Amino acid sequence: MMAVLSLHMALGACLSMVIAAVAAPCLQSNPTIQRIALSALLAISGLLAVVAGFTGLISGGGSITLPLGLPWLPMHLRLDALGSFFLLVIGSLTLPVSIYSYGYLSHEKKLTPLAIFLPLFVLGMMGVVLSDDAFTFMLYWELMSVSSYFLVTHEHQYPENRKAGFIYLLMAHMAGLLIMGSFATLYAVSGSFEFSAMREASISPLWASVAFLLAGFGFGTKAGVVPMHGWLPDAHPVAPSNVSALMSGIMLKVAIFGFIRITWDLMGSGDFQWWWGALVLAAGSSSAVSGVLMALQQHDLKRLLAYHSIENIGIILIGLGLGMLLAHFNHPTLAALGLIAALYHTINHALFKGLLFMGAGAVLHKTGTRNMEKMGGLIHRMPWTSGLFLVACISISALPPFNGFVSEWLTFQTALMAPQLGGALLTAMVPFSAAMLALAGALAATCFVKVFGVVFLGHARSEAVADAKEVDMWMKFGMVIPAVCCLLLGLLPTLFIPLLDHVPQALLHTSMLSSLHNHSWVWLTPMDAERASYSAPLALIGMLLLGGLAFWWLHPKGNHIRRSKMWSCGNPHTHARMQYNAASFSQPLRRIFVDLYQPEEHEHAERHKHALLTTRVKYIVHVSDMVVKQVYQPIGHATLWLAKIIRHEHQRGIHAYLAYTFATVLFLLAVFA
């Protein structure tokens, strides 16, 4: 009964998105009602998705065949543990974003395109996780990609937005093509588009590897794995902030879902080969470190957050890669731990990255700029936004007692508990990836000290920022929900992991529950308390007690505080521009990793009056993405060059075209006849 109910609720979530998309053009005459309808339907859909996800995880889902789609292939939908979990992820961010959007869109002039494509985008993501055949999967996948293209190019009056949208569309479709190739391989082996048939079919190692590589590169492109990430840092910042939150928070996760669906579910852990896990692990480690290194050099707040998504996708892949390696070497319990770590980080990242983008949107909304070099001191102007943003900063920096630390800790444990695998080099790769994870985590903390310090602390660096106002209650409320979830997921992992445990139960037929329940819910013990344990509630209680004790002891006679000018080593007459800004904060790292960044620096000193009297100094530094520069641009140039060469062929007469047709027919006959 519960099972059917959860599927019906998931369908209800999809249906409310269809209604929203259809209703939007009808309500065009009254923007306020249009906005209310959009937010309310999004909220209903998000809530239904959360409930469906929870009940689906607890009681299992069901399946249904809708008479839609191709005549010989009706639409198969199914809610299983994996799908339920990702539905939960989608819902848990859609709900707060819908509330936030009500405030955020209050001054939006072009509401109709958003009101049509935002529900379609959410519908596409929900459809992907519910689909039970390859055709339905691709249908919703493309719906998600195309509708998000229109959201990225929402402000299409700016040429750079159109360009970002074009690159996004191009790469999304290349990804779609690769994914289709992966499904085609599985179809060729099983003879059916239905997932159930693909699961049954046995696949040869060679074709399994082909399908794995196609899926890996296809979903990797969509998830923004280095070096296929070129579209991501351009596309995410230009979308409206509520859309950026959804794109970064959950659309990338849907790509992770697709990857798990094809490799772990349709092919199964029995088919894993050792180099699959090693490849995923290497891709994860390199994405994690290079994503955060690039993020450190950004001064556009939303672009910086977009690079952090690359980092976090890398962390998820480290967990998945470890799981795949361990599953291949027959350690199913440890593989389950790796999978749980990856899934835990998936929902964590959805929450804190959604919150970060909403916070960045709030700042953008009130100051009109994304440039961090113009911000500063916003903690005094926007206390709520800054406090909630700080929660997200601590969470993403993997610091206790918030949620980011729990998932990274679980990933560390997976790496450290891994026994001897294959050769010494493969075995050493595992702790090396853990060290890369540590580097990424520590650099992320550096980056978020920079973000919070430059945006919210210090003095305002421009007029617009000095006069900023706090956002309205809807936007505040939208940000409070994920912040509370970040704290709860950080404090109570032992209550959440049993829910997650249904996924490895379905995919690997092993469970982590026995080792978790050895101890009370206070301690998180992935294997055994002898080996590793962590208790966030106790750590938090201990810190609160200690902090309270110190405060109580130091404040016996009231609060003696004198406000005065800042000391600044005896020179309080400083200017706001003399503060450390985003460029100077990351200068040491720019110098340390100079070969990686290859920054373009320009210095110019004006000396108008006298050769020794400097009146004005200009320093411009620009760090461009090396992958884009070294890989994408040559490919782009080569394509243009090729097009230039064959462009003359277009202008030939009819006889030339007939000759081409003839040659093609001959070629096809020679190959296939």
Place this chain on the structure above:
Amino acid sequence: MSSIFFQLLQAVLMVMFAPLVLGFVSTVKARLQNRRGAGIMQPWRDIQKLFNKEVVLADHASWIFRFAPYVVFTATVMAASVVPSLLLDTPLSLTADVIALVALLALGRFFLSLAGMDIGTAFGGMGASREMTFSALAEPAMLMSIFVLAIGAHSTNLTTMIAHTLHTPLLIQPSIAFALVAMLMIAIVETGRIPIDNPSTHLELTMIHEAMLLEYSGRHLALMEWASAVKLLLFATLIIDLFFPWGISGDASLVTIALALMIWIAKLMVLFVILAVMETSMAKLRMFEVPQYLGAAFVLAFLGLIIHYMLEVAV
């Protein structure tokens, strides 16, 4: 019940000893430089004095600036109370394993750096930028060095790791030697000592830790100074625990604890005399040689790990 008492005793000792440790190091340094020094109680007297002083805050200091000293202090003390110094198996040691311990210290550092950025002086930002940069490079090296031992002991719980070292026969393991050197190098970075940072200088363009504290006064400054003293003692105890744990008490009886206390103090004195000698005989590194130093530490720790897999597990 008695283990809870000794747990508390151990934590209180860590916190109360910490300023004495600073005093000890500076006294030994003074003797090495033919000075008398201010005595080992001086840091305690400084903290005492600061607690009674008025707090002067910059006009636009936000709540972060006032909140940070408490976070830094409690996170450091919380981390310190997890590290066993006298008794091997304590109730709190389950709360945080070695990774969580590193993360607790990182939480303190995060708030310390934010406080540095809060006032908006060039010094604060400079200190925050350097502190976060160098610690970001130090953290993987430190974890790598700990992993060498953790993989050998199949655990990241400090208690289990120490027990493993105690129960293995005393052999020279090359991997552990590499890990030790790396760990010593990292400890100097993390605690801000010469040749990376100099805790006794202010207003120097190469300062790191002190630059973030420049705007602090009164009890806030006292808490920050105290926390950094606790951190120094914590790192020394961590090195003792991981590499030379012999002498730590296995059961919670008064006699063995007293013995363990004396052995712990003796080991600490040896470590800090070495630190004082090094600080007296060395000059500070140039700022941009620090990453190379950290890179060397990381490579050493990674070599230790490879050696562990190739020589010690294979045979």
